[in-house]
Amino acid sequence: MLDLKQVRRDPGPVREALARRGAAEQLDELLRADERRRELNTRTDEVRAEHNKLSERIERAAHGGGGDDPEVAELREQSSKLKAELKQLEPELGELKRRQDELLAGLPNPPSPEAPDGDSDDDAVVLREVGERPQFDFEPVDHLELGERHGWIEMEAAARTSGSRFAYLIGDLVMVEMALVRFALETLRAQGFEPVSPPVLVREEALHGTGFFPGEREMIYEVPRDELFLVGTSEVSLASLHADAKLAAAELPLRYAGFSTCFRRESGAAGRDTRGIFRVHQFDKVEMFSFVAPDQSGAEHERILALEERILAALEIPYRVVDIPVGDLGASAARKFDCEGWIPSQERYRELTSCSNTTDYQARRLNSRYRPAESAAPEPVHTLNGTAVAVGRTLIALMENGQEGDGSVSLPSALQDLGLPERIPTV
């Protein structure tokens, strides 16, 4: 969310930044709504002030003389009139305020000047490619083929149980999942990220605070009876950990590693990635989340990206890093990098992890602030998030890149440290 006061004072730069993602007109509308609201606000405050003064006079008069003084009755009369006027003004003001808030909440984060132009995947800037793509002297198969051969993935039963885009993971694959989670959490913990197992059912405010609402409502599962929503990422729960907080400068940075199941409706993705577990409604994920001082968020973004790369490298997955163009950023991100892993069956890189600098956007919505100095006024922190391991997709990359001609799968040594075999034999 924008700092409205600041924008009012100097709308130029923000307008320019928002124009890059097509939100300049929305900003103009907001500024007009704000103007109207302030006018009415001033009038309402004036009436209130007068009303308060009358109440004080009544109090003094009633105390000094008798309560049924004709003068007091007269004052009461006047006061009631003002009250009636307020009853008119207040709902009007409330409506204007609501409209202004709605417009403000609907605006995305102004992108970083460094984020590339463009609005599709194709405009992403490739920063680097890392790792050797595997050379197969046989015809490689895709993850579903491998999964079914080993009895690791069961999609038909899942479809009967839950519908399309659900899967049963079975046997060795589950043990690999657990090792991946353990590996990610240990790696992150050593870097100062506190492991967290957060709630996955959240209130509307949590989604609003992280910027998923109002924009992405159709992506999210609802439980209407209890007015709860299933999170699409633990970012939502982790961000809310310090909602309405006033942190001390010395407490920052605060870093968390959330592990949770994630739920996504994938509406609008009909027909895309329908094979296997690449795009499913439910998957597990380890997510990084940082609360930092504003001048640290750039460095923290680098740090999170470096960790994502370190994990992919340790898992021996060939990957590339792309800089996401402004048009492809989520509402809350000012800048985003994706790490895309090599998927042999598709002969291309696909998104495995992602990290965003959301600057003060979520912090303002969640009211997460800190005091830069002991007696300084509190100001919003910056928040960042990044995927450590998205289990489903990482399993795909491991299976496909590690496959051997006989159908066995060799595993990275990092996972052998966690009790997995060097290679899962053919069946």
Next chain:
RNA sequence: GGAGAGGUGGCCGAGCGGCUGAAGGCACUCGCCUGCUAAGCGAGUAGGGGGCUAAUAGCUCUCUCGAGGGUUCGAAUCCCUCCCUCUCCGCCA
């Protein structure tokens, strides 16, 4: 799910219709005192929204005592709804 208690400033805690944005304590900041530390003395310290202003300085108005409504000239205080916390009972992984 049933019965009860409660939610006040950074924290603890008083207030239960007006002079209370809020006593008192703790914590913190600045100053004094002090060989150092502790103690002591003095001053200060909530947030949001407007207006004046070059101003993140200052002045001023307004709103906020879990949230939202209501009663009243006037509500932290009375009434209603909701949320949350705690205790007991029931149920349950």
